[in-house]
Amino acid sequence: MGFWDRFLKIDRRWVFLIVWIAVVIPLLKPLGLPTHITPPVKKLYDYIDKMEGEDKAVFLSFDFDPSTMPELLPMGVAVIRHCFAKKIPIIVYGGLYPQGVGMAKMAIDMAKTDFPDIKYGRDYVFLGYVPGLYLVILSIGESIQGTFGNDYFGNRLDTLPLTMSIDNYEKIGIVVDLSGGDIPTWWVAFAYQRYGCRIGCGTTAVSAAQYYPYLQTGQFVGMLGGLKGAAEYEELLVRNGIPTGRRTATIGMDAQSVVHLLIILLIILGNIGYFYVRRRERRA
Amino acid sequence: MHISTNPWVWIAAILTLAIYSFLYKDNPFYKFAEHLFMGLGIGYGAVLLWYNSIIPRLWNPLAHGTSPTRFFLLIPIALGLLSLGIFSRRYSWLIKYPLAFYMGAVTGLSVPVAFEANIFEQAQGTILKHSMFSNPWLGISNIIMFIGVITTITYFYFSKQHRGLLGKSARVGIVYIMLAFGASFGYTVMARISLLIGRMQFLLHDWLGIIK
Numbered sequence: 001m002g003f004w005d006r007f008l009k010i011d012r013r014w015v016f017l018i019v020w021i022a023v024v025i026p027l028l029k030p031l032g033l034p035t036h037i038t039p040p041v042k043k044l045y046d047y048i049d050k051m052e053g054e055d056k057a058v059f060l061s062f063d064f065d066p067s068t069m070p071e072l073l074p075m076g077v078a079v080i081r082h083c084f085a086k087k088i089p090i091i092v093y094g095g096l097y098p099q100g101v102g103m104a105k106m107a108i109d110m111a112k113t114d115f116p117d118i119k120y121g122r123d124y125v126f127l128g129y130v131p132g133l134y135l136v137i138l139s140i141g142e143s144i145q146g147t148f149g150n151d152y153f154g155n156r157l158d159t160l161p162l163t164m165s166i167d168n169y170e171k172i173g174i175v176v177d178l179s180g181g182d183i184p185t186w187w188v189a190f191a192y193q194r195y196g197c198r199i200g201c202g203t204t205a206v207s208a209a210q211y212y213p214y215l216q217t218g219q220f221v222g223m224l225g226g227l228k229g230a231a232e233y234e235e236l237l238v239r240n241g242i243p244t245g246r247r248t249a250t251i252g253m254d255a256q257s258v259v260h261l262l263i264i265l266l267i268i269l270g271n272i273g274y275f276y277v278r279r280r281e282r283r284a
Numbered sequence: 285m286h287i288s289t290n291p292w293v294w295i296a297a298i299l300t301l302a303i304y305s306f307l308y309k310d311n312p313f314y315k316f317a318e319h320l321f322m323g324l325g326i327g328y329g330a331v332l333l334w335y336n337s338i339i340p341r342l343w344n345p346l347a348h349g350t351s352p353t354r355f356f357l358l359i360p361i362a363l364g365l366l367s368l369g370i371f372s373r374r375y376s377w378l379i380k381y382p383l384a385f386y387m388g389a390v391t392g393l394s395v396p397v398a399f400e401a402n403i404f405e406q407a408q409g410t411i412l413k414h415s416m417f418s419n420p421w422l423g424i425s426n427i428i429m430f431i432g433v434i435t436t437i438t439y440f441y442f443s444k445q446h447r448g449l450l451g452k453s454a455r456v457g458i459v460y461i462m463l464a465f466g467a468s469f470g471y472t473v474m475a476r477i478s479l480l481i482g483r484m485q486f487l488l489h490d491w492l493g494i495i496k
Binding site for chain 2: 024027067069071099101130149150185188190193204206207210213217218225228255256259260
């Protein structure tokens with residue numbers, strides 16, 4: 001049995017091991033590869049940045065669970081830090097599914113460590129889970145107080161300064177939805193099309209390709225796609241002097257780049273081997 | 285190296301390793317972690333639904349409320365109870381009523397906005413306008429997109445045989461579809477590796493304290 005025969009029948013566990021090594025080594029010895037900013041990320045960053053000094057809030061929805069946490073949580077932390085640094089009011093929503101609440105709580109706890117002057121109720125509010133899926137999106141257009149009643153901690157929303165002044169999409173500058181599924185399209189359909197509220201999107205890389213048409217038509221202001229999108233947002237925070245804490249997305253991008261090269265190499269070798277063996281069998 | 289002393293971090297790390305052990309082969313540790321995850325997920329969702337929905341939105345208004353409109357809540361309760369008929373062979377037909385209500389409401393709410401967001405806006409975005417040629421590269425990419433939309437749609441036109449101009453257009457459409465598949469696959473690789481990176485960061489940073 002020749003090299004290519006053995007290569008094509010390689011036990012997949014060897015591939016897992018090689019990928020694992022390709023991930024771990026750059027984490028132990030970072031390469032410091034540069035992060036280039038792409039237009040969809042820059043547009044979202046700039047849109048939020050320009051809200052500084054306005055009386056409108058950012059509405060950040062955590063529509064994901066632990067299975068997509070490595071990609072989406074850094075986005076949430078970065079957007080919250082951006083708002084805290086620029087004193088842009090932010091309503092953090094635990095999302096349309098129950099599992100997002102824990103993610104949102106974690107993101108707030110990670111982000112607020114560098115901003116001791118940020119005050120709950122005045123600068124940000126945390127909304128918990130209410131059932132209803134897209135009906136919640138529609139209901140926010142009527143009244144946030146009517147939809148949620150209380151915040152995550154049980155405080156009545158009509159007692160918090162932020163939600164006393166911001167009660168529907170009229171005072172929300174942008175909804176940023178973080179999701180690994182098709183929930184951003186729900187926000188487009190029910191919040192943008194119905195109420196004209198602008199939408200930004202942070203999504204897993206696997207979903208990013210399907211959202212470019214929404215970006216092209218302007219239905220999304222901007223988009224953060226996967227770990228790369230999160231790393232770009234972190235980079236923009238650094239360039240603008242905003243504290244970022246531990247930049248988990250940026251740290252991960254070295255490993256991401258190494259594994260991408262490895263996958264490309266494996267695909268090329270696999271194809272060479274496939275065509276070589278096929279040609280040899282045809283000749284035989 | 286600063287190994288975590290937090291027991292929850294240890295539990296999470298051990299469960300992570302148990303799940304990854306499946307990459308070698310199926311084993312009882314993986315099965316245990318898988319079943320634990322399923323049970324916890326469902327239990328967490330049920331508890332959250334009970335305390336965030338049923339108690340504050342149904343039980344409290346009905347048991348302690350004073351508003352006369354609170355009795356409207358009996359309508360969704362009745363519809364919800366009808367859906368439990370599915371568990372009985374004799375009364376399974378009862379589920380038709382909540383389903384009909386649900387289907388009607390969802391269709392009514394979704395269709396107009398879905399058409400607007402997914403068809404009208406997208407079609408509008410494909411129409412070449414003067415503003416799309418503000419710089420040469422933007423113009424070229426918009427022409428490429430325009431050709432891609434037209435040829436891909438012709439590929440999915442099945443009422444005429446793909447011959448002549450239609451056949452040529454459909455073949456170009458296939459190229460665009462393959463490019464889209466390639467882009468999706470590339471993104472999928474990135475997504476899956478991101479998950480591995482996330483777990484490795486947890487193990488090496490939060491658990492073992494090897495990396496900063």
